[in-house]
Amino acid sequence: MRNETIEFIMAGRRQRHRRGLIVTSLLAVLACVLCCAMLLLGNTIYPASEVIRALSGEELKGVSFAVNIIRLPRMLAGLFAGFAFGIAGYTFQTMLRNPLANPNVIGITSGSSAAAVYCIVILQASGAVVSVASVIAGLATVLLIYVLSRGRTFSIGRLILIGIGLQAMLDAVISYLLLIGSEKDIPSAVRWLTGSLNGSQLRELPPLVIIVLICSPVIILLGKHLSILELGEQSATSLGVRTDRTRIALIVSSVFMVAIATATTGPIAxxxxxxxxxxxxxVGTGASSIIPAGLVGVNLVLASDLIGQFAFEYRFPVGIITGLLGAPYLIFLLIRMNRKGEL
Structure with a gap:
C-alpha cells in the first residue's frame, strides 16, 4: 500500500513536470515564430533568405536598413522587455500571494515613469540618463513601500494599499510634469508613457539585455524559495527559508528588470x-511557472505589437493593445475577489 502511494505521488509529479516542459517548449516556439514575424513583416515583406543575409552583415539595398536598423531593435526590445515584465510580475504576485501585487498596480512602474518623465520633460535628457534615473526611482519606490508596509510585522494587504496610494500620488506628479513641460517635449513623453517599441535602437538595448541575463537566473535559482514564500511567512520560516533575505533578493532583481525595461520601452500596460x-x-499547479511567465510576457508584447501595427487602419503603440487586453481581466479579477471576500 505504501509503495503504491509513493508510486502514485511520483507519477503525478512526473506528469506535472512533463506538462511544464511541453508548455514551456510551446511558448518558446511561439516566441520564435513571433520574432521571425517581427523581422519579416513591415511596409515591405521581405523573403526569409534576404532577411538572413541582411542579419549576417551582407549589404542589401533597402533590406539591410529595414531589418538591422528598424525591425531587429524593435524585436529585441519586445523580447527582453516582455521577458522582464513577465518574470517580475509573476515574482511579485507569487511572493505576496495576491494577483493584484504586480509592479503596475503597486506603484513601482509609476516611480520609474515619474523619474523618466522628469528627465525627458524637465532635464530634456534621454538614453542612459533616463535609464539610470528610472532604475534608481524604481528601487527607491519599492524601498519606500516596503518600509511603510512593515510596521511591527510584514503585511501583504498593507503593502498593496500603500503601493496603490503611492501610485496615485506618482501619477499625479507625472500629470503635473506634463502640464509644466515644454510643448516640444510633451509628445515624446506621452509616447513613452503609452509603452511603445517605436524608435528602439540597438545602442539602447545592452543595459536591458545585461540586467535580464543577470537577474533572471537569480529569480530562477530562488524559485523553490519563492514557492515556499507563497505558503505564508510562518510556514516559510519554519521550513528554513530566510524570508527577509530571500524577499529582498527577489524584490531587487525584479525591480531592476522592471525599471530598466520601463526605461527602454515605457510602461507597457x-x-x-x-x-x-x-x-x-x-502549466498547472505543482510546477514552477517562472520561465513560462517570462515567455508569456514575450508573446504578449510581440503579438500585441504586431496587432497594433497591422490589424487596424492606423498604427497603435503596443501599450494600447496590451491595455485593451488587460483592463477586462482586471475588472473580472476585482469582481471575483470581491465575491470571495478578498477585497
Whole structure:
C-alpha cells in the first residue's frame, strides 16, 4: 500500500513536470515564430533568405536598413522587455500571494515613469540618463513601500494599499510634469508613457539585455524559495527559508528588470499583470511557472505589437493593445475577489 502511494505521488509529479516542459517548449516556439514575424513583416515583406543575409552583415539595398536598423531593435526590445515584465510580475504576485501585487498596480512602474518623465520633460535628457534615473526611482519606490508596509510585522494587504496610494500620488506628479513641460517635449513623453517599441535602437538595448541575463537566473535559482514564500511567512520560516533575505533578493532583481525595461520601452500596460496568471493556468499547479511567465510576457508584447501595427487602419503603440487586453481581466479579477471576500 505504501509503495503504491509513493508510486502514485511520483507519477503525478512526473506528469506535472512533463506538462511544464511541453508548455514551456510551446511558448518558446511561439516566441520564435513571433520574432521571425517581427523581422519579416513591415511596409515591405521581405523573403526569409534576404532577411538572413541582411542579419549576417551582407549589404542589401533597402533590406539591410529595414531589418538591422528598424525591425531587429524593435524585436529585441519586445523580447527582453516582455521577458522582464513577465518574470517580475509573476515574482511579485507569487511572493505576496495576491494577483493584484504586480509592479503596475503597486506603484513601482509609476516611480520609474515619474523619474523618466522628469528627465525627458524637465532635464530634456534621454538614453542612459533616463535609464539610470528610472532604475534608481524604481528601487527607491519599492524601498519606500516596503518600509511603510512593515510596521511591527510584514503585511501583504498593507503593502498593496500603500503601493496603490503611492501610485496615485506618482501619477499625479507625472500629470503635473506634463502640464509644466515644454510643448516640444510633451509628445515624446506621452509616447513613452503609452509603452511603445517605436524608435528602439540597438545602442539602447545592452543595459536591458545585461540586467535580464543577470537577474533572471537569480529569480530562477530562488524559485523553490519563492514557492515556499507563497505558503505564508510562518510556514516559510519554519521550513528554513530566510524570508527577509530571500524577499529582498527577489524584490531587487525584479525591480531592476522592471525599471530598466520601463526605461527602454515605457510602461507597457498589464504585461506583468497578465503573464503570471496565464502561465499558471497553462502549466498547472505543482510546477514552477517562472520561465513560462517570462515567455508569456514575450508573446504578449510581440503579438500585441504586431496587432497594433497591422490589424487596424492606423498604427497603435503596443501599450494600447496590451491595455485593451488587460483592463477586462482586471475588472473580472476585482469582481471575483470581491465575491470571495478578498477585497
Amino acid at each position: 498589464f504585461v506583468s499583470f497578465l503573464s503570471g496568471p496565464i502561465a499558471k493556468r497553462l
